[in-house]
Amino acid sequence: MDVPERARAMVATDAYTMESRDIPIPRIGPDDGLLRVEVTAICGTDWEIWGRQSRGAGLGPLILGHENVGRVVAVGDRAAQRWGVAVGDRIAVEEFLPCGTCRLCRGGNYRICEATDSRGGKPFLRYGATPLAVAPALYGGQADYLYLHPRSIVYPVGEDIGPELAALYVPVGNGVRWVVQEGGLQVGETAVVIGPGQHGLGCVVAARVAGAGRVIVVGTARDGDRLEVAKALGADEVVVAADGTSPVESVLDATSGRGADVVVDLAPGATGTVEDALAMAGKRARVLLAASKHGRAVAGFSNDLVVRKELVVRGVRGHDHRSVEPAIDIIRSHRFPLERLCTHRFPLEQAPEAMHVAARGGERGAIHVSVVP
Ligand SMILES: [Zn+2]
Numbered sequence: 475m476d477v478p479e480r481a482r483a484m485v486a487t488d489a490y491t492m493e494s495r496d497i498p499i500p501r502i503g504p505d506d507g508l509l510r511v512e513v514t515a516i517c518g519t520d521w522e523i524w525g526r527q528s529r530g531a532g533l534g535p536l537i538l539g540h541e542n543v544g545r546v547v548a549v550g551d552r553a554a555q556r557w558g559v560a561v562g563d564r565i566a567v568e569e570f571l572p573c574g575t576c577r578l579c580r581g582g583n584y585r586i587c588e589a590t591d592s593r594g595g596k597p598f599l600r601y602g603a604t605p606l607a608v609a610p611a612l613y614g615g616q617a618d619y620l621y622l623h624p625r626s627i628v629y630p631v632g633e634d635i636g637p638e639l640a641a642l643y644v645p646v647g648n649g650v651r652w653v654v655q656e657g658g659l660q661v662g663e664t665a666v667v668i669g670p671g672q673h674g675l676g677c678v679v680a681a682r683v684a685g686a687g688r689v690i691v692v693g694t695a696r697d698g699d700r701l702e703v704a705k706a707l708g709a710d711e712v713v714v715a716a717d718g719t720s721p722v723e724s725v726l727d728a729t730s731g732r733g734a735d736v737v738v739d740l741a742p743g744a745t746g747t748v749e750d751a752l753a754m755a756g757k758r759a760r761v762l763l764a765a766s767k768h769g770r771a772v773a774g775f776s777n778d779l780v781v782r783k784e785l786v787v788r789g790v791r792g793h794d795h796r797s798v799e800p801a802i803d804i805i806r807s808h809r810f811p812l813e814r815l816c817t818h819r820f821p822l823e824q825a826p827e828a829m830h831v832a833a834r835g836g837e838r839g840a841i842h843v844s845v846v847p
């Protein structure tokens with residue numbers, strides 16, 4: 475394939491501003507590669523970085539986009555061998571660019587390696603968060619080409635699914651890791667998912683694949699469309715948390731008072747959902763905390779509930795090869811109507827509009843929003 479001289483990128487110059495720029499494409503050596511981006515999907519992290527909140531502060535201009543799928547247009551000999559890919563292959567690219575040698579990497583926890591953590595306070599590399607000043611600048615999917623750094627973690631996705639579906643490797647991969655691999659969901663157990671965004675819906679799929687006896691999804695009055703999708707994916711029950719209805723009571727009713735076995739909290743910013751999760755968890759349940767509360771403490775966190783019920787409370791963040799590989803298989807199986815998650819797509823120049831639609835409090839019914847460069 476021809477490698478052009480320049481890429482067209484939407485550069486996030488400052489908080490909530492973007493401009494189109496041409497960026498030179500580097501010469502590809504034996505250990506790296508170049509991707510023609512087909513789809514870059516948006517999640518809440520992008521909004522935080524774009525707004526220069528918490529993890530975006532101090533990063534300077536950069537190209538957003540960390541959930542990337544595209545075709546390999548150039549790849550060095552050694553990289554091709556290491557990654558098992560050839561020019562023309564469609565691949566999914568993880569956002570992490572871990573060092574590969576530290577204690578965390580060696581222990582299989584490369585997704586939280588300091589060398590790929592934008593919040594570690596040290597120099598790092600990570601797709602969708604690396605400053606433009608770091609050569610060769612093409613570290614985000616909101617551009618027609620993405621630089622494949624030697625530390626990239628990539629997965630061939632085949633030709634039987636399109637790039638938009640393939641980009642669901644992130645929410646489905648997160649669901650597999652959080653509910654099954656970290657939550658230890660067993661056949662016949664009850665799973666509760668609080669927050670029916672893309673990651674919550676990924677948790678529903680993972681719970682069904684793992685043989686959950688019952689899957690309950692908790693949303694708000696704004697989540698009508700998302701809760702419909704949750705049902706289509708196999709949720710047995712959806713609960714709309716509103717004044718006067720307690721999701722805790724609904725879950726206890728549905729489980730004959732025993733409570734859930736696995737509860738995942740995915741509600742960004744809300745602290746009451748953590749209290750609910752602890753209250754609706756049954757004895758020896760696993761409670762997975764997957765959402766940022768933006769620095770806020772959970773005032774009603776009950777130590778005694780954790781002790782009395784012997785709960786496991788665990789923070790979870792991101793995915794890894796152990797969950798992404800099965801996630802790609804699940805997507806390729808067409809067992810679930812996952813296309814219903816793909817609600818919006820925008821051309822590259824409309825990346826700012828795409829960001830606003832996907833943002834928290836953005837457009838109702840938006841689930842998985844893609845930019846198609
Ligand atoms: Zn993301």
Ligand SMILES: [Zn+2]
Binds near residue numbers: 574
């Ligand atoms: Zn490392």
